[in-house]
Amino acid sequence: MLAGIYIHIPFCKSRCSYCDFATGLYQSDIAERYVEALVTEIRTTPHTGKVDTIYFGGGTPSMLSSAQIERILSAVHESFHVEPNSEITMEINPGSVTSEILREFRSVGINRASFGAQTFDDNELAKLGRAHSSADTLKTFSSLREARFDNVSFDLIAGLPGQTLAGWQENVERSLELRPEHLSFYLLEVHSATPLAQHIERGIQPKPDEDLAGEMYEWMLERSSLAGYEHYEISNLCLEGHESRHNTKYWTGDAYFGFGCSAHSYDGVSRRWSNERDVARYVETIVSGNTPIVEQHELTQEEMRAEAVFLGMRMMKGVDIREFKQLYGVDLREQHREDFSRFEEAGLIEFEGDLVRLTRTGALMSNEVFARFV
Numbered sequence: 001m002l003a004g005i006y007i008h009i010p011f012c013k014s015r016c017s018y019c020d021f022a023t024g025l026y027q028s029d030i031a032e033r034y035v036e037a038l039v040t041e042i043r044t045t046p047h048t049g050k051v052d053t054i055y056f057g058g059g060t061p062s063m064l065s066s067a068q069i070e071r072i073l074s075a076v077h078e079s080f081h082v083e084p085n086s087e088i089t090m091e092i093n094p095g096s097v098t099s100e101i102l103r104e105f106r107s108v109g110i111n112r113a114s115f116g117a118q119t120f121d122d123n124e125l126a127k128l129g130r131a132h133s134s135a136d137t138l139k140t141f142s143s144l145r146e147a148r149f150d151n152v153s154f155d156l157i158a159g160l161p162g163q164t165l166a167g168w169q170e171n172v173e174r175s176l177e178l179r180p181e182h183l184s185f186y187l188l189e190v191h192s193a194t195p196l197a198q199h200i201e202r203g204i205q206p207k208p209d210e211d212l213a214g215e216m217y218e219w220m221l222e223r224s225s226l227a228g229y230e231h232y233e234i235s236n237l238c239l240e241g242h243e244s245r246h247n248t249k250y251w252t253g254d255a256y257f258g259f260g261c262s263a264h265s266y267d268g269v270s271r272r273w274s275n276e277r278d279v280a281r282y283v284e285t286i287v288s289g290n291t292p293i294v295e296q297h298e299l300t301q302e303e304m305r306a307e308a309v310f311l312g313m314r315m316m317k318g319v320d321i322r323e324f325k326q327l328y329g330v331d332l333r334e335q336h337r338e339d340f341s342r343f344e345e346a347g348l349i350e351f352e353g354d355l356v357r358l359t360r361t362g363a364l365m366s367n368e369v370f371a372r373f374v
């Protein structure tokens, strides 16, 4: 089994109003100390083996220099066997990089970009506190192509406060015109303790409309499948052969090792663990020679089975009931007879041979379906 590597870079140019990720404002001296700590963590990891995906997430990893990225990648190569043709992704925000810098990232081995476009509406971008405009999105996207990035994923957010269906449709159309290889879309979640949650509470911004967000989701699936995109996971679509190999590991139970503050890991069998969330504490811990792991969990057989169902069903091809029985000794049809027939009648799941999968309506209401398997 080939594992994946996740590397968390917790720095951004400014703080978006809806963000609850472990990230802070970029400062070059802190970033340098952080990179040093990351390199130490990767070099001293007890884990080894073959990997075929590396993912720089954040935060805004593209705020690091190509030399820093190269140092991190060298440490990964020292500790792991990185397969030729590995997928090496970096999250990049519009307006944060020039073509020159993108070429440098490409030359140190980054071959896929996950591009945080979010929306093409400048008012919505401003309300979200994003540091870029739609003109930046267009410019950075063309710089990515100039720098020979031929595997680009667009992130879009639906259900923004005050967003209309027509506004969303315009966003989707403008994204499709650019023909990225991959599209990820998220329904806006309002996390408590974010500025956005306070704005909504004080009536400065309207509450997102969930029914409308559902309509947006369905419309996008229909429109993008007409444009040749395959809906392969609840929130992800791609042109043929461009599924995110890294993210697919999260849904299919492959191992992944996370480095950096707040990074999560899974050994591909039964153990999950996660790192210290705070940047300063993470760096101090590494410098003093201690482990940054703050939480570990050994999954029970039952938890493993539940995860295999609710993560596996995120993939639109579904879960193979026969294979599941061979692996876990449980017949899902028997164990979930009542739930399955209720969901099938409601049009949320469907069966084909040994496969059980979500329908398009089921994908929209996946939380209700998954709640029965947790």
Ligand code: SF4
Binding pocket: 011, 012, 013, 014, 015, 016, 019, 020, 021, 023, 058, 059, 060, 093
């Ligand atoms: S760019 Fe991303 S990680 Fe950074 S503050 Fe905005 S939403 Fe959060």
